[in-house]
Amino acid sequence: MPLLEVKDLKVRVEEREILHGLTLTVNEGEVHAIMGPNGSGKSTLSHVIAGKPGYEVTDGQILFRGEDLLEMSPDERAAKGVFLAFQYPVEIPGVATMTFLRTALNAQRKARGESEYSTPDFLKKVREVSKSLNIPQDMLKRGVNVGFSGGEKKRNEVLQMALFEPSLCILDEMDSGLDIDALRIAADGVNALRSPKRAMVVITHYQRLLNYIVPDVVHVMSKGRVVKSGGKDLALELEASGYAQFEDAA
Amino acid sequence: MNVALAKTGSGRAVSDLFASAEGLLPGSPAIKAARRQAFETYERLGLPHRRIEEWKYTDLRALVGEVLPLAASPDAGALSKAADAVKAHAIAGARKLVLVDGVFAADLSDVKAIAAEASVKTLRETLEKDAGDILTTSSTDAVISLNAALATDGVVLEIADGAQLSAPIQIIHVATAASASAYSRSRVRIGKGARATFIESFVAAGAKAYQVNDAVIVEIGDNADVAHIRLMDDAPDAVNITSQFVTVGADTKLNFFNMTTGGAVSRLQGFIKLAGEGSELSINGVNLLKKTEHGDLTLVVDHAVPNCTSREIFRAVIDDRAHSVFQGRIIVRPDAQKTDGKMMTRALLLSDEAEADNKPELEIFADDVSCGHGATAGALDDTLLFYLRARGLPEKDAQALLIQAFVGEAIEQIADDDLREHVVGMAERWLERRS
Ligand SMILES: Nc1ncnc2c1ncn2[C@@H]1O[C@H](COP(=O)(O)OP(=O)(O)OP(=O)(O)O)[C@@H](O)[C@H]1O
Ligand SMILES: [Mg+2]
Numbered sequence: 079m080p081l082l083e084v085k086d087l088k089v090r091v092e093e094r095e096i097l098h099g100l101t102l103t104v105n106e107g108e109v110h111a112i113m114g115p116n117g118s119g120k121s122t123l124s125h126v127i128a129g130k131p132g133y134e135v136t137d138g139q140i141l142f143r144g145e146d147l148l149e150m151s152p153d154e155r156a157a158k159g160v161f162l163a164f165q166y167p168v169e170i171p172g173v174a175t176m177t178f179l180r181t182a183l184n185a186q187r188k189a190r191g192e193s194e195y196s197t198p199d200f201l202k203k204v205r206e207v208s209k210s211l212n213i214p215q216d217m218l219k220r221g222v223n224v225g226f227s228g229g230e231k232k233r234n235e236v237l238q239m240a241l242f243e244p245s246l247c248i249l250d251e252m253d254s255g256l257d258i259d260a261l262r263i264a265a266d267g268v269n270a271l272r273s274p275k276r277a278m279v280v281i282t283h284y285q286r287l288l289n290y291i292v293p294d295v296v297h298v299m300s301k302g303r304v305v306k307s308g309g310k311d312l313a314l315e316l317e318a319s320g321y322a323q324f325e326d327a328a
Numbered sequence: 329m330n331v332a333l334a335k336t337g338s339g340r341a342v343s344d345l346f347a348s349a350e351g352l353l354p355g356s357p358a359i360k361a362a363r364r365q366a367f368e369t370y371e372r373l374g375l376p377h378r379r380i381e382e383w384k385y386t387d388l389r390a391l392v393g394e395v396l397p398l399a400a401s402p403d404a405g406a407l408s409k410a411a412d413a414v415k416a417h418a419i420a421g422a423r424k425l426v427l428v429d430g431v432f433a434a435d436l437s438d439v440k441a442i443a444a445e446a447s448v449k450t451l452r453e454t455l456e457k458d459a460g461d462i463l464t465t466s467s468t469d470a471v472i473s474l475n476a477a478l479a480t481d482g483v484v485l486e487i488a489d490g491a492q493l494s495a496p497i498q499i500i501h502v503a504t505a506a507s508a509s510a511y512s513r514s515r516v517r518i519g520k521g522a523r524a525t526f527i528e529s530f531v532a533a534g535a536k537a538y539q540v541n542d543a544v545i546v547e548i549g550d551n552a553d554v555a556h557i558r559l560m561d562d563a564p565d566a567v568n569i570t571s572q573f574v575t576v577g578a579d580t581k582l583n584f585f586n587m588t589t590g591g592a593v594s595r596l597q598g599f600i601k602l603a604g605e606g607s608e609l610s611i612n613g614v615n616l617l618k619k620t621e622h623g624d625l626t627l628v629v630d631h632a633v634p635n636c637t638s639r640e641i642f643r644a645v646i647d648d649r650a651h652s653v654f655q656g657r658i659i660v661r662p663d664a665q666k667t668d669g670k671m672m673t674r675a676l677l678l679s680d681e682a683e684a685d686n687k688p689e690l691e692i693f694a695d696d697v698s699c700g701h702g703a704t705a706g707a708l709d710d711t712l713l714f715y716l717r718a719r720g721l722p723e724k725d726a727q728a729l730l731i732q733a734f735v736g737e738a739i740e741q742i743a744d745d746d747l748r749e750h751v752v753g754m755a756e757r758w759l760e761r762r763s
Contacts (some may be wrong), residue, residue, distance in 0.1 A: 128718050131710065158436075158718035168715045172733025178719075181729060186720035238719065 079144050081106045081277045082123045082127075082246055087138035089119075089302075096122045098302040099138065104246070107274040111288055111313060114280045114299030115321045120281045121165055124248045124300075127153050142246070156182075157189035161244035163235035164280075165251045170222035175234070178222045179204060184242060186208055210246045211267050228255030236267040245269065248279045253287040265290030280310040285317040343371060349398045349478060355464035355665075357462075362453035362463055372583040373470035382469070382597075385685045386624040391593045392567050396539050398478060398507035399429040405506040406533075411436055413533035414501045417561070420746040421496040422527060429503060430480045430510030430540075441487075445493055449699070451482035451513055459484075462515055463543065465573060467599075472571050475543045478491040484542075485526070489549065490518035494670035495524035496555075496744060501540065503566065509539035519578070520671045525744060526556055528592070532563035538686040539567040550577040550604055557747060561754060564619065570596045573594035578604025579632075585742055587614040587751060588623045589758045595653075600630070602636040602664075612738040613642040615648035617682075617760045624653035634694075642670035643738050645731055646682035647762060657689040660697050667697040674735050675705040709759040724763040731759060 080106040082166045091098040093294050096119050104110050112120055121154050127140060129152035140147040147155060170178070175286065185193040195203070208218065211233050232252055239247055244265065253261055268291055280291055288296075288310065296312040298321070305324045306312065346367050349701060375392065376383035383665060402410065411427040416435050418424055425448065426436035426437040443450050454462060462484070463476045483499055499514065518524050532688050540562065548554055562568050568591045590595055615623040627640045637700060644652035658669040675684035686700035708730050714727035735755055742748040 130714050130718070134368070150719040151723070151724075153720050153722045156718055162718055164715070168711050170712050170715070170733065171734045173729055178729070181725070182716070182719040182721055184723065185725060189720065189722075242720070305354075311691060 083141040085139040088136045090134040104277045105296035109278045109293045111293035118299045119302040120241050124162050124250045157186045161239055161247050163249045166232040167223050169224045171224050173222050175222050176217040190234045211237050212263050229260040237265050245276050252282045285313045298324050345397050347425055355455040356458045363477045364474045370470050371475040374724055376470050385386035386595050396509040399510050402428040408504040409504050409533040413531050417529050417531045419498050419750045422496040425483045425499045429505045429511045433483045447486040449484040451604050454484045475511055475541045478511035480511050481515035481535040483513045485516045487518045487522045487524050491522045498527040501530045503535040503538045506536045508657050511541050514541040515545040518552050521551045523553045528558045528627050530560045530562045537565045542570040544572045546574040548576050552580045555583045558586045560588045565592045569593040570597040574600040576602050576607050579606040581608050582588045584611045589616045591697045593622045597626040599628045604633050605633045605635045607636045609638040611640040612741045613645040614735050615652045621650045626655040628657045630659045631667040632661050634665045638669040640674045644675045647678040651726040653684040653685045655687040660692040660694050662693040664694050665696045669699045671701045673703040728759040
């Protein structure tokens with residue numbers, strides 16, 4: 079059974095259809111890249127998978143290990159193993175990052191019927207992960223993403239991903255706003271999480287990221303549909319010739 | 329017309345009450361006369377209602393209707409119930425002074441430890457020695473007159489010049505009597521150069537549908553450093569009306585924090601006078617209201633002299649059909665140049681039917697001042713809620729985290745660690761009761 083099946087998905091926002099029948103199948107262990115021009119609906123797709131309110135699904139299905147994802151609340155989806163690294167992570171003043179991480183991790187474990195982490199185990203785990211991502215400990219004492227640079231926010235998303243160990247990771251433009259070193263560190267963090275049990279959907283505009291996180295499949299999205307899928311060479315092709323050839327197809 | 333209403337309405341019940349209570353109330357003949365006069369003022373005015381400007385948003389005639397009979401003096405059963413409540417609400421490291429149904433309970437209090445660093449007496453003994461001025465105020469407010477008429481007991485604390493209290497003092501008001509009212513009045517005097525933290529807690533020991541009418545007089549000398557924390561966690565069907573009269577000397581720091589987590593109807597009205605130059609007043613108020621609760625914080629900050637700073641930050645979290653009121657008046661007297669007075673209200677509305685009223689007033693008679701006020705009201709941020717839920721937090725938990733952050737900014741102002749933890753715990757329990 080595929081991990082994620084998006085079937086002929088149609089989505090409206092404020093009376094306007096954004097996704098016009100999108101189909102995507104992701105199996106365990108695979109890394110998929112989604113590329114496509116601005117406004118083609120990449121973030122919309124990721125939001126609908128994560129369960130963000132405000133989107134109306136008018137047709138189609140999203141199955142996660144065969145279960146209807148659209149019937150689940152966002153927190154249920156997270157507990158099942160769906161993780162979205164946001165294109166624009168929000169700042170939450172007054173909620174210390176550590177408190178947030180622990181509350182979220184334990185909420186997911188509780189929903190799965192697992193025991194809560196003890197404080198020492200939790201701290202040990204956070205320390206390990208943050209060290210590998212080059213995130214200083216005192217950053218974790220601040221409010222969630224408060225005063226973080228763009229790159230730090232993105233690294234904080236990868237930190238959460240490593241901590242929650244989801245089975246589906248959707249990375250929405252993880253590379254935007256990262257300098258070359260930060261990109262490599264974040265990509266190493268993501269690669270470390272690659273496993274035969276885990277799948278990744280990497281949304282990006284740039285082939286460069288895919289040099290670090292090498293995809294099994296590349297999809298081209300245009301105007302609310304997947305218009306072409308291929309191997310990793312498709313990304314190189316896009317880099318050379320742009321999206322114009324696909325606009326017509328869509 | 330108002331007068332007739334007062335007499336035929338709520339006035340009558342008190343009239344009987346006063347006649348039956350008079351014999352039990354402490355005080356010399358002169359004080360008895362003062363009480364009678366205060367009571368007559370009350371009877372003439374009746375309970376405040378919306379046509380009285382100061383009570384526009386808190387119409388006690390509509391919300392409370394009737395004044396309940398005076399609670400009996402606590403018996404052994406009441407004291408033992410109160411002892412349990414005191415244990416549950418005592419703040420780690422603080423020394424306690426306990427009032428049960430408005431009556432001082434020496435056995436539940438740490439009088440000895442406190443007496444080593446301060447003078448502590450009861451209102452009862454103070455009045456018996458004829459310190460009648462403790463019952464007088466210049467106010468013409470009916471609830472304050474009622475308090476003067478019926479104040480049964482309270483604590484009278486004197487912290488000497490230069491004293492540095494080694495532990496906070498916690499005055500705990502415990503209600504054990506159902507469907508009765510308790511009238512207390514306390515005075516806290518803090519001398520020059522003294523440093524003190526005092527806390528007032530209002531709690532219930534199983535009592536329901538009771539009424540509290542408390543008055544507190546706080547007099548702070550020059551160069552003092554004072555933290556005053558008030559935590560009102562009365563029963564959900566109780567009424568708590570408290571009036572505070574605060575005078576601050578020169579070069580003094582006063583941090584006042586109030587949190588309301590209980591009571592069907594409550595009002596804290598504070599009259600704070602900055603009477604000496606160079607002082608800094610910081611006030612943080614938090615209302616956590618649900619169901620049909622009504623919580624009112626009314627503050628009058630009077631800058632009587634130049635060069636003082638006042639900061640008022642008020643945060644309300646309002647759920648269901650609850651109603652939160654903030655009225656803040658800043659008065660700057662003609663001499664009070666270089667006054668810096670600001671107030672800010674933020675209301676978090678958790679339901680469509682939640683209501684927040686905000687009435688700031690600036691009365692400025694000096695020309696070289698910096699004063700202002702601001703207000704925001706709104707729901708929880710959907711984007712933040714979604715972020716938290718996408719990380720696995722169920723809706724109520726995600727809301728709770730954001731609400732804690734919202735009130736946390738105010739609670740952070742409490743310097744004492746144990747005390748701050750205690751207040752955080754109260755807010756957390758309120759959030760748990762929500763879900
Ligand atoms: N809340 C919304 N209200 C109205 N229109 C929206 C909303 N969200 C998205 N859209 C529209 O949907 C379309 C797709 O947006 P989306 O953010 O999914 O694109 P994207 O492929 O992620 O673009 P980018 O590469 O710039 O991130 C855009 O035209 C956008 O304006
Ligand atoms: Mg996008």
